[in-house]
Amino acid sequence: MPKIKYIEHNGKEHEVEVPEGYSVMEGAVKNLIPGIDADCGGACACATCHVFVDAAFAAKIPPKTDMEETMLDFAPEIQPNSRLSCQIKVTKELDGLIVRMPHSQH
Amino acid sequence: MNIAVKALEKDARDAAYALPLDKINVAQGILFQTDTMWPYFERLRREDPVHYCADSEFGPYWSITKYNDIMAVDTNHQVFSSDFSLGGITIGGGAANQEPLPMFIAMDPPRHDIQRKVVTPVVSPANLQYLGPIIRERAGKILDSLPIGETFDWVDKVSIELTTMTLATLFDFPFEERRKLTYWSDVVTAVPGHGLIDTLEQKMAVLHEYHAYFTGLWNERVNATEVKGDLISMLAHNPATRNMEPREYFGNVVLLTVGGNDTTRNTITGSVLALNQNPDQYKKLRENPDLIASMVSETIRWQTPLAHMRRTATEDIEFQGKTIRKGDKVVMWYVSGNRDETVIERPNDYIVDRENPRRHISFGFGIHRCVGNRLAELQLQIIWEEIFKRFPVIEQVGEPQRVYSTFVKGYERLDVVIPKRL
Numbered sequence: 301m302p303k304i305k306y307i308e309h310n311g312k313e314h315e316v317e318v319p320e321g322y323s324v325m326e327g328a329v330k331n332l333i334p335g336i337d338a339d340c341g342g343a344c345a346c347a348t349c350h351v352f353v354d355a356a357f358a359a360k361i362p363p364k365t366d367m368e369e370t371m372l373d374f375a376p377e378i379q380p381n382s383r384l385s386c387q388i389k390v391t392k393e394l395d396g397l398i399v400r401m402p403h404s405q406h
Numbered sequence: 407m408n409i410a411v412k413a414l415e416k417d418a419r420d421a422a423y424a425l426p427l428d429k430i431n432v433a434q435g436i437l438f439q440t441d442t443m444w445p446y447f448e449r450l451r452r453e454d455p456v457h458y459c460a461d462s463e464f465g466p467y468w469s470i471t472k473y474n475d476i477m478a479v480d481t482n483h484q485v486f487s488s489d490f491s492l493g494g495i496t497i498g499g500g501a502a503n504q505e506p507l508p509m510f511i512a513m514d515p516p517r518h519d520i521q522r523k524v525v526t527p528v529v530s531p532a533n534l535q536y537l538g539p540i541i542r543e544r545a546g547k548i549l550d551s552l553p554i555g556e557t558f559d560w561v562d563k564v565s566i567e568l569t570t571m572t573l574a575t576l577f578d579f580p581f582e583e584r585r586k587l588t589y590w591s592d593v594v595t596a597v598p599g600h601g602l603i604d605t606l607e608q609k610m611a612v613l614h615e616y617h618a619y620f621t622g623l624w625n626e627r628v629n630a631t632e633v634k635g636d637l638i639s640m641l642a643h644n645p646a647t648r649n650m651e652p653r654e655y656f657g658n659v660v661l662l663t664v665g666g667n668d669t670t671r672n673t674i675t676g677s678v679l680a681l682n683q684n685p686d687q688y689k690k691l692r693e694n695p696d697l698i699a700s701m702v703s704e705t706i707r708w709q710t711p712l713a714h715m716r717r718t719a720t721e722d723i724e725f726q727g728k729t730i731r732k733g734d735k736v737v738m739w740y741v742s743g744n745r746d747e748t749v750i751e752r753p754n755d756y757i758v759d760r761e762n763p764r765r766h767i768s769f770g771f772g773i774h775r776c777v778g779n780r781l782a783e784l785q786l787q788i789i790w791e792e793i794f795k796r797f798p799v800i801e802q803v804g805e806p807q808r809v810y811s812t813f814v815k816g817y818e819r820l821d822v823v824i825p826k827r828l
Contacts (some may be wrong), residue, residue: 307480339764345481345771348764367481373519376530403531406780 303350306351308335309403313399318390324399325349325386335401344368347375349385352395354398361388377402413803418442422449429689431462432469432739433596434496435810438713444754446680447471447742455530456726464497467735468728473746473767475726476738481772484735486717487775489565493820495774497737497812507657511665511774522777524644525662528576528637537575541785542754544571545792552824556796556802560820565674572781579623590616591667594660600810601818617656624655631790637662650705669711670782672816674789675806677711679820680756682802687758695794701758705749707766708756713815715770741815743767773817783808797824 301317304327308314318327322385328336328349344367353361358381364372368387372378385399420439421637422430430446437443450457450471457469470476479486493500499512506512512671527533530723548567552558557629566588574584589767593612596602613676620638627634628642641647641658650658681688681701691697717736722729744766745753751761768777775784798823807819 336515339769340477340771341765343477343481343771345477346769346775370515370519374522374526374775374777376774378527404534404780406529406531 302390302392302397304390304394304395305398306333306335306397307398307400308333309401320392322390323386324388324390324394324397325353325384326388328385333403336385337381337405338386339405340386344371344384344387347371347384350375350377350402351382351383351385351399352379352396353381353388354400355381357394357397360391362394374406375402376406408464414440414442414548415444416523419445420599421444424752428458428460429434430457433462433464433467433737433812435600435812438530438815439600439808439810441808443741444745447739447745449631451742453747455730456730458728465735467497467737468730469742470736470738471610471746473743473749476740476743476767477771478725479736479738480715480767480770483514483773484780485720485723487514487579487720488512488518492718492720493716493735495715495717497714497735498813499716500718500735507660508651508654509657509661511661512657515773518773519659520646524640524647525637525658525738528640528775529778531780532779533635533752534764534784535717537572537781538784538788540575541568541572542788544568545785545789546677549792549796554824554826557821557823560678560800560822561671562816562819563819564789565671568785569667569671569771570676571783573663574669575638576662576666577623578634586616586619587663588667590703591663591814595668595811595814610650616660617652618660620656621652655822665776665778666781668816669776669778670785672711672814673706673709673782673786675761675817675820676711677705677786677790678800678822679802679806680705680708680819682800684756686801687756691758692794692798695791697758697789697795699785700760701764701790703766704756704758704760705786706768706782707744707750707763710744710766710768712768713812714739715774738770740767740770764784796827798826798828800824 301333304318306328308331314333328406329338339348340346368384372382383391432446455472460466470479488495490506490508494512495507499506510518545568548564569589570584573587574581593600598606598609623638624642629640633639633643691701714737717731719732719734721732748751769779803821803823805815811815
């Protein structure tokens with residue numbers, strides 16, 4: 301099962317195994333990792349599962365849809381590697397993925 | 407709950423189920439004022455979740471009453487427009503004498519996105535960190551000034567006071583005059599003939615005074631050599647908004663005033679009411695104040711301080727087996743979506759340690775999702791942390807007085823007694 305490392309804003313690391321087919325957001329929520337709120341439940345309709353994707357994995361993740369771009373547009377602390385974790389599906393290629401969480405979800 | 411309230415509830419249920427489905431009209435202020443709208447929404451969710459009402463004081467409109475359908479409408483801003491020129495975001499907007507003001511919540515992209523981004527920094531994580539201690543100090547002072555063993559109105563002394571202070575700070579509004587913000591906000595959403603305002607002319611006169619006052623603040627800020635971080639300065643100095651028409655500036659001021667005032671105020675009052683109606687939950691919270699964050703989200707769901715948002719269809723669309731026509735008024739009843747039993751377990755129960763408390767639709771979803779959501783939660787969180795430092799219990803006395811409105815779901819008055827300090 302692919303391993304994903306979630307790093308909270310305060311530096312605290314959580315490494316968990318997430319089944320393929322889950323979203324990176326679900327991997328956090330189902331493992332009770334703090335820092336990802338996911339208010340809309342994965343519908344790409346809020347921006348409360350915002351993460352920063354580690355550079356090494358940027359090319360392995362499909363690009364953002366218009367809706368994801370739009371929702372991210374309203375989130376604070378946006379960086380070029382910002383993504384909504386509900387829109388990243390876990391695959392074998394993402395084994396070892398590292399995502400960092402922003403200061404807070406909005 | 408007293409016997410009279412129970413009887414009213416039963417009558418409402420009988421009435422809601424006796425009507426022919428096509429005669430149901432949930433958009434009546436009286437239903438909200440008497441808190442008797444629930445069985446109507448329950449019936450619509452079960453029997454006709456996308457419901458057409460041909461005849462109401464607001465004209466014909468569609469009611470969207472289930473959680474997932476509301477989310478589908480809320481995230482499809484191409485088909486379901488918020489634009490003020492089509493009627494804006496409330497069921498009353500677009501009537502002959504109620505022409506909606508331009509404001510960013512009542513716009514579609516790209517104009518919406520540009521203007522929204524101008525004001526977003528005021529609720530950024532950094533600014534919330536700055537505001538937190540200020541709100542805490544004020545909350546403490548408000549609570550310390552409350553009478554002990556005497557009946558008083560929680561709405562006036564606490565809910566209004568705290569939220570208006572915060573709003574005055576965001577606008578850098580003259581602090582001593584901050585109750586003007588409350589008054590203006592109430593007048594904006596008031597239905598003439600139901601308390602605060604008697605006639606439309608009177609309402610327009612107050613809005614004129616409100617507009618004039620904020621024009622003065624604009625002129626002061628736009629000419630200032632030192633640019634401050636308040637909302638008016640942000641609007642006055644940002645290239646995207648500094649050339650706004652006066653009417654558009656006023657529209658955005660109205661949006662930010664109402665958005666920052668009614669919603670949090672009514673949720674603070676709602677928290678006291680909900681905990682009193684559910685003593686087991688109050689006890690659970692007292693014994694474990696770590697549950698405050700969860701209680702706050704649960705109260706925002708349970709209260710749903712804005713009962714609806716409205717859209718206008720920009721094209722014909724098949725939606726859940728119904729044909730919504732171009733130009734039709736589509737009302738998303740958040741108040742109903744938050745009680746949708748197919749999405750939220752035991753939705754009519756108030757549960758402070760609910761498994762997924764953030765799963766509610768009170769902030770809306772998609773591009774118009776509430777910009778001040780975290781500031782609202784912060785104020786609720788802080789007031790309850792400070793309450794628990796001081797008072798073992800706040801007792802509700804008598805029934806609350808509710809607002810006559812299909813839009814603002816709130817309270818005019820809630821009498822309480824604080825028997826003792828800790």
